[in-house]
Amino acid sequence: MLIKFYSSTIGKKVVVALTGIVLLLFVIGHMAGNLKAFGGYDDKGVHKLDSYAIFLRDFASDVLGHSGFLWTMRAVLLVCLLVHVFTVIQLQRINSSGRGSRYAVVNPSSATVASRTMFIGGLVLLAYTVYHILHMTVGVVHFGGFVEGRVYANVYRAFTLSYVTFIYVAAMGFLGLHTYHGVWSLFQTLGLNTPDRHFVFINLARLLAVVLFFGFISVPLAVYFNLLPPPNVAAGVAG
Amino acid sequence: MKITLNVWRQRDASSEGSFETHQLDDVSPDMSFLEMLDVLNRRLEAEGKVPVAFESDCREGICGVCSLMISGQAHGPESGTTTCQLHMRSFKDGDTIFVEPWRAKAFPVIRDLVTDRSSLDRVIQCGGYVSVNTGSVPEANSVQVAKENADKAMDAAACIGCGACVAACPNGSAMLFTAAKLAHLSLLPQGKPEHERRIKRMVEGMDAQGFGACTNHGECQEACPKLISIEFIAKMNRDYIKASLLPEHTSSELLKAQ
Ligand code: FES
Numbered sequence: 001m002l003i004k005f006y007s008s009t010i011g012k013k014v015v016v017a018l019t020g021i022v023l024l025l026f027v028i029g030h031m032a033g034n035l036k037a038f039g040g041y042d043d044k045g046v047h048k049l050d051s052y053a054i055f056l057r058d059f060a061s062d063v064l065g066h067s068g069f070l071w072t073m074r075a076v077l078l079v080c081l082l083v084h085v086f087t088v089i090q091l092q093r094i095n096s097s098g099r100g101s102r103y104a105v106v107n108p109s110s111a112t113v114a115s116r117t118m119f120i121g122g123l124v125l126l127a128y129t130v131y132h133i134l135h136m137t138v139g140v141v142h143f144g145g146f147v148e149g150r151v152y153a154n155v156y157r158a159f160t161l162s163y164v165t166f167i168y169v170a171a172m173g174f175l176g177l178h179t180y181h182g183v184w185s186l187f188q189t190l191g192l193n194t195p196d197r198h199f200v201f202i203n204l205a206r207l208l209a210v211v212l213f214f215g216f217i218s219v220p221l222a223v224y225f226n227l228l229p230p231p232n233v234a235a236g237v238a239g
Numbered sequence: 240m241k242i243t244l245n246v247w248r249q250r251d252a253s254s255e256g257s258f259e260t261h262q263l264d265d266v267s268p269d270m271s272f273l274e275m276l277d278v279l280n281r282r283l284e285a286e287g288k289v290p291v292a293f294e295s296d297c298r299e300g301i302c303g304v305c306s307l308m309i310s311g312q313a314h315g316p317e318s319g320t321t322t323c324q325l326h327m328r329s330f331k332d333g334d335t336i337f338v339e340p341w342r343a344k345a346f347p348v349i350r351d352l353v354t355d356r357s358s359l360d361r362v363i364q365c366g367g368y369v370s371v372n373t374g375s376v377p378e379a380n381s382v383q384v385a386k387e388n389a390d391k392a393m394d395a396a397a398c399i400g401c402g403a404c405v406a407a408c409p410n411g412s413a414m415l416f417t418a419a420k421l422a423h424l425s426l427l428p429q430g431k432p433e434h435e436r437r438i439k440r441m442v443e444g445m446d447a448q449g450f451g452a453c454t455n456h457g458e459c460q461e462a463c464p465k466l467i468s469i470e471f472i473a474k475m476n477r478d479y480i481k482a483s484l485l486p487e488h489t490s491s492e493l494l495k496a497q
Contacts, residue, residue, distance in 0.1 A: 001483065001484070005483040005484060008442050008446055008479070008483075009442075009445075009451075009453075010442055010452075010475070010479045010480075012452070013476070014476070014480060091452050094410075094446075094451055095410035095411075095412070095451035095454065096410075096451075097344055097449070097451070098344055098345075098410045098411030098412060098450050098451025098452075099342060099343060099344065099410065099411045100342055100343050100344035100345075100346075100411065101342050102342070103308060104247075104258065104337055104339060105308075105310050105311035105337045105339070106311045107311025107312050108409075108456075108458060109407075109457075109458060109461035109462070110456060110457035110461045111409060111456035111458055112456075115454065115455065115456045115457075116409070116456070181455070184455070185454070185455040187473075188455050188469070188472065188473050188476070189455070189476055190480070191473050191474065191475075191477020191478070191479075192473070192477070193470070193473040194470060194473065195468065195470050
């Protein structure tokens with residue numbers, strides 16, 4: 001039954017929508033967590049961003065073990081991301097063959113930049129995600145003195161470089177577009193959209209796109225324009 | 240009016256097509272788009288050339304065979320209008336117009352502007368009908384249909400199967416067509432008993448014809464000469480999810496009730 005459902009185009013679209021919801025919820029949480037960068041230092045000289053990282057690492061560690069929560073989340077997200085991307089590639093194949101030959105004149109009426117860049121923009125976001133993990137989690141492409149566990153210091157040193165700031169801000173532009181079309185689309189794909197709810201869903205999509213874009217770029221830009229204090233090198237918590 | 244017309248000419252499905260340019264100097268703004276093409280064809284015939292092949296039948300917006308992509312817009316620039324109901328007054332004097340056939344993998348070109356849209360018929364053959372015995376005409380108030388459902392069913396039933404939705408969709412998707420055909424049956428009591436079977440078979444049939452999938456651009460509802468809304472696609476998605484993932488129930492219950 002599930003295999004038959006997945007083999008249909010509608011079934012595939014539903015899978016993309018559901019995995020998209022998981023990724024969206026993660027992205028919202030990630031954005032909210034990033035705002036701890038504005039939290040400053042506590043009495044012990046530990047930055048709020050660093051203590052938030054420790055909180056995530058130790059969350060439910062009595063049940064899931066050391067870093068158990070983090071790794072569970074990572075596993076769930078990785079599976080969702082892979083399923084999302086894999087299914088989209090299958091759909092993209094079907095869609096690009098659906099047109100056949102090209103029109104000489106194209107005059108779109110309602111397709112938006114967001115709706116037309118879902119696939120390309122999605123690939124950009126995928127590439128960015130890989131870069132971002134190597135940059136801020138693994139640290140191998142950091143080039144500013146990456147120290148594991150010193151989240152605030154790593155963030156601060158990263159965004160003093162203009163090219164890094166540019167990459168992050170540009171990628172968040174794609175994230176905003178992807179969110180805008182994706183959020184509205186998922187309600188339509190899951191069959192929840194009706195004419196009287198359309199207004200709510202389209203504005204929710206706009207709101208999320210704008211909040212995510214500005215929420216995410218606020219930290220890199222604040223660092224780049226010297227609005228945040230430099231990291232306290234002496235204090236801090238290691239790994 | 241003076242119009243420069245670039246018309247797509249193509250011998251058959253397997254040959255390469257190209258644009259042919261014609262200058263029309265005395266086009267009346269009251270002509271329909273097809274009448275303008277008639278004038279062009281009469282001239283071509285008089286010159287001993289092969290006329291442009293295009294389809295038309297009712298010329299009053301109900302049969303759905305006139306199917307032209309006019310400067311990148313299915314059925315031309317007016318909303319809610321078929322090509323046969325489009326008038327030259329919708330264009331400006333001196334305009335250059337590009338006329339192309341519907342382009343979709345499932346709509347091979349037969350000649351010039353004529354395409355083979357029998358793939359849509361094959362979707363209907365997968366279950367776009369009512370095959371249960373619904374008896375003779377019931378007594379007026381014995382089968383009650385909610386006003387909202389009656390209206391929605393009529394909105395969906397306005398589909399004339401012209402294929403503009405497929406032609407306008409960047410993915411060549413037939414979801415608006417299929418959704419409309421499903422909705423006008425499933426919203427009415429006569430169509431309900433077979434609903435779950437029908438939606439599964441028609442979606443499968445739609446996919447099998449080589450149409451793309453929907454990415455929610457909304458181009459189809461803009462192109463639709465009958466202004467059918469993508470709300471029906473949402474309904475199809477919802478119904479398909481239910482029919483595929485929940486145990487089948489409505490069919491047997493309703494069939495028993497009959
Ligand atoms: S010719 Fe019948 S709808 Fe245009």
